[in-house]
Structures are given as C-alpha cells and as structure tokens.
Amino acid sequence: xxxxxxxxxxxxxxxxxxxxxxxxxxVLLVWGxxxxxxxxxxxxxxxIRTVPLLHMLGLQTLMLAxxxxxxxxxxxxxxxxxxxxxxxxNLCGSSVSNLLPGGGAVGLAATFAMCRSWGFxxxxxxxxxxxxxxxxxxxxxxxxxxxxxxLVLSGVTLPRALTDLAIGxxxxxxxxxxxxxxxxxxxxxxxxxxxxxxxxxxPVVRRRRPESTMSVEELVQDLRARIIDVVRWRWWSMTLGMxxxxxxxxxxxxxxxxxxxxxxxLNLLFGAYAVGRLLTAVGITPGGVGxxxxxxxVILVGWGADSAAATAGVVLFSLITHVMEVxxxxxxxxxxxxxxxxxxxxxxxxPVFGGPVTVPPTVDAPDDGPxxxxxxxx
Numbered sequence: 001x002x003x004x005x006x007x008x009x010x011x012x013x014x015x016x017x018x019x020x021x022x023x024x025x026x027v028l029l030v031w032g033x034x035x036x037x038x039x040x041x042x043x044x045x046x047x048i049r050t051v052p053l054l055h056m057l058g059l060q061t062l063m064l065a066x067x068x069x070x071x072x073x074x075x076x077x078x079x080x081x082x083x084x085x086x087x088x089x090n091l092c093g094s095s096v097s098n099l100l101p102g103g104g105a106v107g108l109a110a111t112f113a114m115c116r117s118w119g120f121x122x123x124x125x126x127x128x129x130x131x132x133x134x135x136x137x138x139x140x141x142x143x144x145x146x147x148x149x150x151l152v153l154s155g156v157t158l159p160r161a162l163t164d165l166a167i168g169x170x171x172x173x174x175x176x177x178x179x180x181x182x183x184x185x186x187x188x189x190x191x192x193x194x195x196x197x198x199x200x201x202x203p204v205v206r207r208r209r210p211e212s213t214m215s216v217e218e219l220v221q222d223l224r225a226r227i228i229d230v231v232r233w234r235w236w237s238m239t240l241g242m243x244x245x246x247x248x249x250x251x252x253x254x255x256x257x258x259x260x261x262x263x264x265x266l267n268l269l270f271g272a273y274a275v276g277r278l279l280t281a282v283g284i285t286p287g288g289v290g291x292x293x294x295x296x297x298v299i300l301v302g303w304g305a306d307s308a309a310a311t312a313g314v315v316l317f318s319l320i321t322h323v324m325e326v327x328x329x330x331x332x333x334x335x336x337x338x339x340x341x342x343x344x345x346x347x348x349x350x351p352v353f354g355g356p357v358t359v360p361p362t363v364d365a366p367d368d369g370p371x372x373x374x375x376x377x378x
Contacts, residue, residue, distance in 0.1 A: 025291075077238055078127075091332030134227075143246065154265075183224055254269050
C-alpha cells in the first residue's frame with residue numbers, strides 16, 4: 001500500500017488500524033457510554049460495587065460453562081480434538097484476538113499453530129476453521145432476527161434503528177446462508193460461485209504474485225467436499241455447541257442485569273442481548289468493544305431501564321465475558337505449553353486418532369428436481 005508515494009508495510013497498517021480502533025473504543029467507553037446513557041462513571045461504579053464478590057465468582061463460573069459448551073463446536077469440526085484442547089484453543093484464540101493487532105487473523109493463526117503442534121494436518125485444521133467460522137457468522141446473524149420475531153409476537157414497539165439493524169442482518173444472513181447452502185447442495189453452483197470469485201480475485205493475485213497458479217474455482221470445489229464431510233459427521237455437535245454457548249451467555253446477561261437492578265421482561269433482555277452479540281463482530285474496534293456496550297445500554301435505557309443500573313450491568317457483563325478472557329488466555333497458553341506435542345503426519349494422511357476421511361460423492365445429477373439434491377445430514 002502506498003500513501004503519498006511512500007510504501008506502508010502491512011504490519012504498520014495493522015498497527016495503525018489497531019491503534020485507531022483502540023482509541024475509538026476508549027472514547028466510546030470513557031465518554032460515549034455515560035453520555036448516551038445520561039449517567040456518570042461514579043454512578044456506574046457505585047452500582048457495580050453493590051454486587052457481592054461471591055456472586056461475581058458465580059457469574060464467572062457460568063461464563064466458563066458457556067466457553068465449555070463452545071468446545072462441542074470445535075470438537076465437531078475437527079476429528080480427534082478433545083474438549084480440553086478445544087477449551088485451550090478457545091481461551092488462547094480469544095485472548096490474542098482481544099490484545100493484539102490483527103484481531104481475528106492473529107487468533108486464527110494461534111489456533112492453527114496449536115492444532116499443528118498436536119498433530120493435526122493443515123487440511124483438517126483449515127477446514128475446521130472455515131466450518132466454525134461459518135457457524136459463528138450464521139449464529140450471530142440469526143440471534144437478532146429471532147429476537148425481533150420474539151419482540152414483535154409479544155407486541156413490543158421497536159425503535160426504528162433496531163428494526164433496520166434486524167432487517168439488514170436478515171438480508172446479509174440470507175445471502176450468506178443461500179451461498180453456503182447452494183455451494184453444498186449443488187456442484188454446479190459451487191463451480192459458478194468459484195468462477196465468479198475467480199474473475200474478481202485472479203487479477204489481484206496475478207498482480208501481487210505473478211507466479212501463482214491459484215484457481216478459486218478449484219479451491220471452492222475442494223472446500224465444498226471438505227465442508228460436506230465435516231457437516232455430515234457432526235453438524236449436530238457444532239449446532240448444539242453454538243446454542244449452548246449463546247444460551248448460557250444469555251442467562252449470564254440476565255443474571256448480571258438482575259444483580260445491578262435492571263428489571264425488564266425476559267423478551268426485552270433477549271432483544272438487547274442479541275443485538276450486542278451481533279455487534280461484537282463489528283470490525284471498527286477490537287471485538288466491537290465500545291460499540292457493543294454503548295448500543296446495548298441505549299436499547300435498555302430506551303425500554304425503561306434505569307440509566308446507571310443498565311450501564312453498570314452492561315459494563316459488568318463485558319468485564320466478565322470480554323476482559324476476563326485475557327487472564328484466562330494466559331492460563332490457556334500455559335496449559336498448551338506443557339501439553340504433549342505430536343508431529344503432524346504428511347499432508348494427505350490423516351492422524352491415527354481421526355481415522356480416514358472419505359470425500360463424499362458428487363450429489364449433483366443431470367436429472368435433479370427443481371430444488372436440486374440435498375446432502376444427507378446423517
């Protein structure tokens with residue numbers, strides 16, 4: 001990248017983006033959060049200090065239970081991965097994502113390095129990362145859509161901004177889901193999708209790496225076979241892991257609000273929680289910090305919650321689920337460093353604990369019906 005004729009290294013860009021994101025997060029938390037909630041930090045901390053230490057420990061334990069539920073998503077996407085190792089990956093990946101420039105990319109690299117040190121192939125690890133990424137995106141998009149339906153059915157009047165956000169999330173979710181489902185259900189759709197992406201990406205790749213022979217179309221077809229294999233094997237485990245993770249975090253959110261004195265119906269709390277989970281994926285700040293807390297607080301106050309109590313609850317929930325991931329990540333790195341390591345097998349061969357992986361046969365046929373074939377989820 002060039003600016004004013006001067007080459008800017010990629011690492012420098014990442015550091016600059018991280019610094020800007022952190023600066024915006026600090027501004028939103030220090031000034032924006034109390035300003036938009038019409039309260040002050042002294043009132044917020046006064047409410048937080050009323051929560052007993054024993055209750056705080058109980059809430060933190062519940063957060064760990066949610067993280068353990070998420071291990072079912074990891075173990076369902078990577079044959080041979082134990083729940084203990086999956087928990088280590090979750091803790092380490094989240095901590096580096098929150099601390100270091102590059103966010104999710106750094107967390108993904110850490111996950112890849114740990115899985116390789118335990119003997120998993122590049123192919124199996126990359127497939128796991130892609131499948132869990134898709135499951136995460138779809139879950140975070142589905143949450144606000146479900147929340148809107150719950151609120152509408154219960155007769156709650158929604159703010160225009162919240163309605164627009166839900167509609168936007170629904171459209172994006174349908175587009176992503178449609179592309180993924182089409183790619184998995186039909187080889188022809190996968191070929192066309194790959195060819196379309198290839199036309200856009202190939203000129204960029206050739207300009208940056210003239211020697212590259214990468215074909216996105218071939219990658220998409222290969223990726224399709226890998227995803228189908230994983231989804232057929234443990235789609236139920238990955239789904240239950242996501243449901244358990246977000247479900248426990250919602251219970252945690254409700255209990256935190258109760259501790260700080262927010263008295264709202266469960267459907268309203270679910271609506272605010274769902275929007276907050278969606279905004280954690282916003283790339284403006286690391287982990288959506290600042291953006292998530294401000295938006296969630298504004299929604300709660302708009303529905304009648306006390307300003308100081310709502311803000312204190314949102315801050316406390318963020319401390320338990322986001323900030324505490326950092327020291328827990330340190331523990332995760334320690335556990336990984338002392339865990340037994342294993343040399344990965346040659347590419348093309350699966351680890352002995354995973355067993356052979358069979359590539360599913362093509363599910364397309366010339367005489368498909370109007371809706372096309374569907375892979376057997378069993």
